[in-house]
Amino acid sequence: MAVEEARQGQPDPNHLQVKRLNRRWGAVKLPKFGWVRFRWTRPLGGTVRNATVLRDGGRWYIAFCVEDGLPEAAPNGQPPVGVDRGVVNAVTCSDGWAKDRELVTPGEAKRLRRLQQQLARQKKGSKRRAVTKAKLARLNARIRNRRNDLCVWVANRLTRRHGLVVVEDLNIKDMTAFAKGTIEAPGRQVRQKAGLNRAILNKGWSRLVLALEHAGRYHGCSVVMVNPAYTSQTCSACGHCASENRESQAVFRCVACGQLDHADVNAAKNILAAGLAVTGRGDLAGRRSVKRQPPVTEVG
Ligand SMILES: [Zn+2]
Structure with a gap:
């Protein structure tokens, strides 16, 4: 690209x-x-x-x-939240809120593939190749704009409603382990979509973190990055860590305590707990008061 x-x-x-x-x-x-x-x-x-x-x-x-001459906003006093990069949902929060957006339409995916094949065939320095390149650039720019829009939208919403946003630090995460299948996609379509979305979102993740930090300055919300290792396999209720906990792509069922949760929400809860530990707000993490809130799903 x-x-x-x-x-x-x-x-x-x-x-x-x-x-x-x-x-x-x-x-x-x-x-x-x-x-x-x-x-x-x-x-x-x-x-x-x-x-x-x-x-x-x-x-x-x-x-x-x-x-702008504006001083940094005072802490807004809103509750903290953990954010997980989902495979099916782009963003999933520890309070159950999730947001997704189709970043590439099926038609665009097809066109992207065809243009890339065309480009590979065309002679370097040729006029036709330049035309194909321009078409590709235009298409990629459109996808990038869409992703940026999603990032800014999500960042604005989260920093207004929360005083602390905890996100995964992707520089730490072992991406190969993630791709190898700690997550089993149930269907082919889902897997395809997941693959493409994941590729695009991985690229956009740092963009989201940047947007969060920017919006956080205005809304009195701080952003913390934590090591995301094992967040998808660990039970957010009892702390039992096993790959068997992950029943399917969407379902998390703890083999030790029987806790049942949406897999991405469970991961987001672990991310939140890690963030609270880092920021020294461990009292919240210890009581687990945040984690027992029933998931509220909102469509937005
Ligand atoms: Zn458990």
Whole structure:
């Protein structure tokens, strides 16, 4: 997947003049370029410090870095939450809330495959290859936008409703063990979808963490990363750790105490407990008061 991203930093604030032309358009004076018009998509919200011009999927974008002058928000006092990257649901929380979004439609997946095959056949440096590359870049950009949208949406929601968000630190996780099948997908379709979604979400995970940290600053919510080892096999009620606990992709049934839970919710509860231990809010983890809350499923 070729990510065509030409970046050009424009660090000198003296050269940056931004003006609004009308409701939809603005213009920025870039060194060596002069006045360049751009679509005004959102309020600037502060003094412009620098701008980044980037190209993605054949389109040009400009991003302004602004000084908003806002102090960091005080802790919002909301309950903590653990977040698991699900295979079927993109995000599953310890309180039972889950969110998924189709990141690639079946048609797009097909087209992506075909374009990649085409690209492999085409001669390097040829015009046809360049056309195929541009098509691929456009398609990938669309998928990436969709994923970014999901990340920002989820981050906004979680940081508003929680004072602490605990996530898996993917740099620690042994990805090969994850792929080898601690999780058995029941059907072929699910497995296909899971494979594709997982690939895309793995890439987007750091994006989600970034979005959480960013939104957390505004909503008074902190983000903690923990080692996710064994979170999917350990019983969140009694702590018994065995691969047999995982009855199926979706069901977790503890062989020691009989605790029955949604597999991803159980994992999210373990992630939460690990995060509370790390942040020294162990009293909550010890009482397990958070974990006994009945799962509330919301469709959003
Ligand atoms: Zn148990």
